[in-house]
Amino acid sequence: MVPYLNGYLYVVLFLLLGIALPVGALYLLGPLLRPNKPSAAKLSTYESGIEPVGEAQTRYNVRYYLFALLFVVFDVETLFLVPWAVSFKALGGFGLIEVFIFIFFLFIGLIYAWNKKVLEWK
């Protein structure tokens, strides 16, 4: 009577159903219903009605990359906090002090990034 194992099979079923709907609608039912008359104007890239200028897949702002780096740090932090939160009852007050120290060191990093103007968007 372990209720947790059946659930994982159910999740796999949901993934399969999730793939089945788009495949069914886009590749089985869709081609029967929709027209297919491509033309040069139709297949051109949309740019508010004017001729597209240059390429779109070029270099972009480095700030996106900085946010991605910060995200990795804090996402890992969140993951470390998950087991702590689940077993907090067993850890008690000692666990609270330890997590204070852990979060304190992470906040030094956040304040450093803040001071370096990483969080500003210009």
Place this chain on the structure above:
Amino acid sequence: MWNNVLHWVDQPFTSATYLGMLLGGVLTLAITLGAVTYTIYGERKIIGWMQGRVGPNRVGPFGLMQSIADILKLLIKEDIVPAKADKALFMIAPIITYVPAFAVLAVIPYTFHHYFTARLNIGVLYYIALSSISIIGIVLGGWASNNKYAIIGGLRSAAQMISYEIPLALSMLGVVLLSGSLDITRIIEVQQQNGLWNVFPQILGFIVFLIAATAELARAPFDLPEAESELVSGYFTEYSGFRFAFYMLSEYVYLIAMAGLAAALFLGGWTGPFGLGWGWFWYAIKSFLFIFLMFWLRATMPRARVDQLMGFAWKYLIPLAILNLLISAVEKLYWLKG
């Protein structure tokens, strides 16, 4: 036999168990599609009412068939893949976004019977992990379109969603700490035992959750990825027909899933006032309140600026979410010992 079909959650694997699961999955899919159809209708009608308009009223009585007509129209529209686009990625990106959107519904417990719900011991973590896969589909769609609006929209989406995912996850952790479990059903049971909805000890966490959820769902006032006045419609500018529909569908499926999650984590899930039954009814009411709040925000708030948006998550929401986590730890030590 019939009993085994309904209670597949804690039965050994037999053909009845499999039938129960299949029934649960297909019914969830059907109900979700219906709910999304009428959420879109409801959104247009409610926002119309708030702005002193009528909203859709031509197709069917009170315009009730409007969304169905829209879906049929999308189904018979041509599927255009731009010549300059990266074809394989362009075609697969909406599916990558949609599949996790549907899969997260597997752990939302609408009733205490678990006819439709997988009881996972990592429920909350499962939701967070799967919902972040959708971001990959959005970035790929924007990149593969090879369109300037789409690529900016895709990158903005990615930056916004990863930034707001951290406060969202941290605000959920406060609830996890109080319940001592990641199992969403267990979280509701603890609230039932305490006779106290988590929204009260977690009021700060609930506020952070609401703001972060609005941004994560890319809804107004945080709908910058699709800011139509500057980016046409963001990452799905080049999409048409049913591929476009799958992007819209995943957006609304996430809205419903997030409403279900908010109801479970903060508002006591299926528990009703005065110990009344009808779990699914209370669950629907609570989810609807969350969805209504999202519509209300959209009708009320102007769009945030892109430079305010990212700073807000890192400078205010993340410190507040961590503060809430520490407050929950103190509450757990001295108040809700459970």
